[in-house]
Every structure is written in C-alpha cells, then in structure tokens.
Amino acid sequence: MSSPRSKLGSLVDAVGLIPDGTRLALGGFAVYQHPMALVRELVRQGRRDLTVVGHVNGNDVDLLAGAGCLRRVESSYVGLEKYGLALNFRRRVEAGELLMVDYPEVASFDRFRASRDGLTFWPCGYLGGTDILTHNAEIRAFDCPITGRRLHAIPPADPDVVVIHAVAADERGNVVVPPRRLLPQSLDITMAGAADTVIVTVESVLSRGDLRRHSRWVEIPSYRVAMVVLAPWGAHPCPVLGRYRGDDAHFREYVAASSTPDGFAGYLRTYVTGPRDHWGYLDLLGAERLTRLQEIGTW
Amino acid sequence: MVTPAPTLSELLAVTLARTFADDEVGFTGLVTGGAAAIYGTAIPLAGMMLAKETHAPGLTILLAGWSHNPDLARLDALPDAEFDETLYDLPCEAQMTGYPYWAVKRGDIDFGFSSAVQVDQVGNINSVCVGDYRRPTVRLVGPILQPEHMAIFGREYVMMPHHERRNFVARVDFVSGVGYPGGLAGRRALGLDGGGPECVVTPRCIFDFDREAGRMRVRSIHPGVTPESLRHATGFDLGDLSRVPVTPPPTPEELDILRQHVDPRRVLLPG
Numbered sequence: 119m120s121s122p123r124s125k126l127g128s129l130v131d132a133v134g135l136i137p138d139g140t141r142l143a144l145g146g147f148a149v150y151q152h153p154m155a156l157v158r159e160l161v162r163q164g165r166r167d168l169t170v171v172g173h174v175n176g177n178d179v180d181l182l183a184g185a186g187c188l189r190r191v192e193s194s195y196v197g198l199e200k201y202g203l204a205l206n207f208r209r210r211v212e213a214g215e216l217l218m219v220d221y222p223e224v225a226s227f228d229r230f231r232a233s234r235d236g237l238t239f240w241p242c243g244y245l246g247g248t249d250i251l252t253h254n255a256e257i258r259a260f261d262c263p264i265t266g267r268r269l270h271a272i273p274p275a276d277p278d279v280v281v282i283h284a285v286a287a288d289e290r291g292n293v294v295v296p297p298r299r300l301l302p303q304s305l306d307i308t309m310a311g312a313a314d315t316v317i318v319t320v321e322s323v324l325s326r327g328d329l330r331r332h333s334r335w336v337e338i339p340s341y342r343v344a345m346v347v348l349a350p351w352g353a354h355p356c357p358v359l360g361r362y363r364g365d366d367a368h369f370r371e372y373v374a375a376s377s378t379p380d381g382f383a384g385y386l387r388t389y390v391t392g393p394r395d396h397w398g399y400l401d402l403l404g405a406e407r408l409t410r411l412q413e414i415g416t417w
Numbered sequence: 418m419v420t421p422a423p424t425l426s427e428l429l430a431v432t433l434a435r436t437f438a439d440d441e442v443g444f445t446g447l448v449t450g451g452a453a454a455i456y457g458t459a460i461p462l463a464g465m466m467l468a469k470e471t472h473a474p475g476l477t478i479l480l481a482g483w484s485h486n487p488d489l490a491r492l493d494a495l496p497d498a499e500f501d502e503t504l505y506d507l508p509c510e511a512q513m514t515g516y517p518y519w520a521v522k523r524g525d526i527d528f529g530f531s532s533a534v535q536v537d538q539v540g541n542i543n544s545v546c547v548g549d550y551r552r553p554t555v556r557l558v559g560p561i562l563q564p565e566h567m568a569i570f571g572r573e574y575v576m577m578p579h580h581e582r583r584n585f586v587a588r589v590d591f592v593s594g595v596g597y598p599g600g601l602a603g604r605r606a607l608g609l610d611g612g613g614p615e616c617v618v619t620p621r622c623i624f625d626f627d628r629e630a631g632r633m634r635v636r637s638i639h640p641g642v643t644p645e646s647l648r649h650a651t652g653f654d655l656g657d658l659s660r661v662p663v664t665p666p667p668t669p670e671e672l673d674i675l676r677q678h679v680d681p682r683r684v685l686l687p688g
Contacts, residue, residue: 150500174561197558200449200497204558211546211556218556220545220593222564224521244568246607247541247595250560253550268608297514300500301483304515357501364501413502 124289127345129159129396132317135344136160136279139167139189143230143275144178145282145309146356147302149199149364152178153283153319155352155396161185162391171275173226173305177356177372180204184382185390188216192275194223201369205376220250225272227305232274234311239271246270280313282306283353284338285361287320288329291343292336298360310338319349321361349396351408362411368403423667425639426460426686427675429618431667433464433574436615440475441527442520444570446562447481447499448532452578456618457532459495459685461576466679467671479520480504485511492684521562527571528615531563535589536575538653539631540596540614542567543589550591560593567594572615580619582652600631621647623664637664 133156136142146152157178160168169190170179179196182188184206196207196218210216221229228240241262245251251270258271284306286294293310295303310316316338323346324332355365355372375385393399400408423431437443443465448457465478466489480487481499487509496503505512520526533542534557544563548554566573573594577584596614597604604613617624617633625636635655638647644658667675680686 147500149498193559195559195561199499202450208556212553214552218559220560222560223562224516224518224565227516243608244564246568246609247592247598247604248560248564249545249550249592250564298505299514300505301513301515302500359500359502359505364498 122290125291125340125343125346126289126323127347129156129319129347129349130163132156132281132319132345132347133159133163133165135315135317136165136168138165141169141171141276141278143171143277143280143309143313144175145280145306146176146178146353147174147305148176148195148197149201149369150302150356151283151306151353151358152176152356153281153349153352154178154181154354154356155283155349155399156281156317156319156347157181158390158396158399160187161386171229171277173230174223176204177369180206180376181390183207183210183216184376185386190217190219192219192221194221194226198369198373201373205373206382209379219254221272222250227308229272229275230305230308230312232272233276233313234308237274239273242270242272243267275312277313279315279317280309281317281319282310283319283349283358285321285358286324286332287318287343287346288324288326288340289346290326291318291340291346292329292333293318293320293338293343294324294329294332294335295337296335296360300359303359307337310342315344316342317345317347318343319347319352321350321352321358323348351400351403352396354403354408354411360413362408362413365407365411420669420672423672424686425620426455426463427667427672428639428664430460430463430467430675430686431671432623432664433461433618434467434471434671437465437468437473437476437528439473441473442477442479442525444479444482444520444526444529446530447496447504449497453532454495454497455686456576456578457530460618461530461574462489463675463679463685467675470674470678471671479517479526482516482521483513484509485513489685490681493682495684521565522569524569524571524611526569528574529566529570530574530576531566531594532576532578533563533594535584535586536577536617537586537589537596538633539598540575540617540626540633541589541592541598542575542594542596542614543591545591545593547590563594567596567614568609568612570612572612575614575617577617577619580621580650582650585651585653587653597626597628597631601628603631621650635661637662639664640666
C-alpha cells in the first residue's frame, strides 16, 4: 500500500523556496506569533531584495530590514507596540534604502482576502482624502457599477510565498489552529489561503493518529501546504497564544541593540548568524529561559 | 473631609463621559507607553466606564477590537498588549477571534479614539512620517486603523498626549486620517458621507469643529492654562479666545463614582 508523501523539511529547505526577490508574506501580527525561526534563516542564507507584503508588521520586518534583506514593504504598521518604534525599519526608510507602501489596516487584511478569493481587487470606500492615494498608483478609483458611488480598487496581496507559524501539523501538512485564538491566528488562516506556496513552521509535528483526533481544529488542509518545518519556540521572542509568552527581556535587548547599526550588527552576530541553525539559537537561549516563558498550555 | 481636587486625567474622563449616549458602541485600542497610554486608552476607558455607571448603562466598550465590555475592575494593571494572555483571560461579554467587521466596516461603532503625532487645523491626523514621504526626517509606524476610524466610525475623539507647535501644525505631513478639508461638503466630495473628528483632547484644551467651515476651534481651555500659552503651543491661528470658557469641572458625584467605582485602585488614572 502506498502512503502519501511527507512534506517535512528543514528551515534551509524552506528558505530554498524563497529566492532573492520573492514577494513574501509572513504570518503573525505586530509583535505576536511571527515565524521568527524562518526569518532568522533568511538572514543566515543572505537573502536580498525581498518584498514583504503584510498587514500589521513588527520585529519580523525590522529584523529583515536591519540585516539588509528587504527592498520593499507593504503594510499598515511596522512597529514594536509596547517596545517602541522599529528602529532598523525607521533608519532604512529615512535613508531611502527601503521603499514603504502604506495601506490602511483593514484594507491590508482585505488584500489577502482578495488573493484568497481569487479576485483581482478589493473595493474600499474610505480612502478619499488620505495621502495613501497620493503615493500609491496601484490603487485605482472607480465608480460602483450598481450605485455609482466613488470607490477605490485596492490590489490583492498576491504573495509568491506565505510563511506562518502554528502550534501543530502532521507531516502531510494538515495544520491545527486551536479554538484558543485571536485576530493574529485568524489572519494567519486567511493568509494561508492567499498563495500557491505556503510554508508552515510548527511547535510540534503530530502523528497521523493524533492529527485525526484533532481534525475539527484543522483550519488549513494539507493540499494548501508546500512544506512543514519543525521549529519549536519558532516565534521567539514573540509569543504563541496558549504556548508561551513574549520574551520581554529579549525584546528590550533587541531594541537597545537596534538603536545603532553597529549595535544591531552585534545582535545579528550573537543571535542570528552566530548560531549554526535554530537548534543552536535555542541552545544559546537555554532551557531555563525558555521554560520560564511557558503558558498553561490549554487548547 | 476635603475631596482632593480633580486631576487633569479625571477632568478629561468626565468631560468625555458626558458626551457618550446610552446604547452606543465605543472602540478603543491599547495604546502603550506613558502619556500616550493615558490619553489613548486609560482616559477613554475611564470615561466610558463612568458613562456606563451613570447615564449610559447600555454602552458597549469594544476594547482592542475584540473584547466586548471587559471586566476592567479585575485588573491589577492596564494591559499593555492587545493579543496576549492577560486580555485573553480577562472576563468579558463577547470575545471575538477577529475584528467584528460589521462594526469596523459596516458602521456599528458610534465613536472611537485616535492618537497621532500631528493634527492640523482641518482635523487631519498623521502617524506615518514627519517631513518628505520618500526621505522622511522621522518615519513613524504607519496609518494603522486611522483611515477607518476617521471615515467609518460615527465620530472620532482625537486624543493628543502632547500639545506643542510640532504636534499642532498648519498642514500635516501625511494625511492618514481625514478631518474636514473643505468642510462637510469637502468630505462628501471625497466620498466620506459620515464620521470625522468630533473633538481633539489635549493637556491644554479641548477643540471641536466648525464642520461647515472645516475648521478646528477651541471649545474650552483647561484650568490654569492661559490663552497666550495656548497660542504659543499651537502652529495655526486660534482666532478670538476671549469668550472661550474654562473646561467645566466634574461634579462631586461624578468624581466620587470615578474614584470609588470606576477606578478604585488607580489602575487607569494615576493620582
């Protein structure tokens, strides 16, 4: 009897699907649940000229900006919430080295809905008067064919590759998103419907039997997923809801380091290019630090 | 026993509370960091809770876009993250796994609160950049939800933690939320049929708008602030201030409810 192909791969394999110049969408929201292990591997592999298309971004974009991997960002927000401004991003944009394309927040969600729904635009009725229109020729005004109301057509997100970080999947690529979820996790589900190449990094890989017992919580079925990568603590220093909290001390160290280019180069050497891979990163952080971040862990 | 005089935060919370009607829906995010958190989140929450305790028991507080009427009295500290465990585990009436789009997009939200780095005399706000867009002096976080707040919500309270010339400018460097350029007719011509800023709340005064003319005006000046200092701190002409009243103080009853029932442990409004 034949069995279906395993989609398990390594972070190096995953980055192999993301060549220089890729139009990339990263799951998570602000400082929550980004696929940071994958982001660090992009830096290790020296990726260049990436476009990140997102909705609400944070340390994911800031780390890539600081490491020189980005050409363009499309989002409604790049910042670190309670930890402050995204200083690498800020420096690159102010220097004219990184092209920023601003969209409103909900319109940014709708761009992924357009891609997921196979549409060539999403209508938006609230952009009039904003300078978002002044600087973005890809947004086109049109008159509603039903009512004649002036609307704007916003382009779909259309990422080449989507990467999200989830709590679990089986090796076939059935992804569990438990009911304990909030906006960031819900948006990950939308994003995972928006591209032909979807990579999912996971806290744990489930056996076929375990997966079938949790099938009501599978929000992304296997045929949507190109690769599954085991990456425990793979969102660190971001939190994963129900699994672990954000690492406040690490975020503060990150922000302090990113206040100067030299300081940030030191951060990259210590935490990104220094460790040989994600396991080396976890060894560097150590069991005690990681264990102290754990949540109760209820689904 | 002498009741301590109201603090500025209490004065602003009470002033806002009086403007909320029963059965309205009010939306506030969790703004973080010092004065920004107090103006963007704590004062709006205290105002909405005071309104619920008095004339607006049916008011819905929609916090962070997903927690309806959270049990804020149980908090030991103001939450500083919109999507982490603290707020997730705080009891509330209805917890959403995404933004309620009927509210954010269809228009169920009667009022919201915005903060910005710049606001101009027609009420446009900016949280995107200072200086030229392509080579900014300061790149900020981005427009976030401001376009939606200033167009779809019924009315918007612009909460400004700082009131200096660099914040109150003749023209914002980037319009991320639209005020009344060209007045109400100007808004309609832009396709904005409702909404817009109701007032701008600062540490020095409260502005409202002449909507027809599309111009911000000083509605009241806070106790202890002189018209001269207000002019000095504002980068556009404020007109004749001689008949502008002092911001009316809370009644003893409002202050008592605020201190005894809304924020008994001073979690929201510092002393």
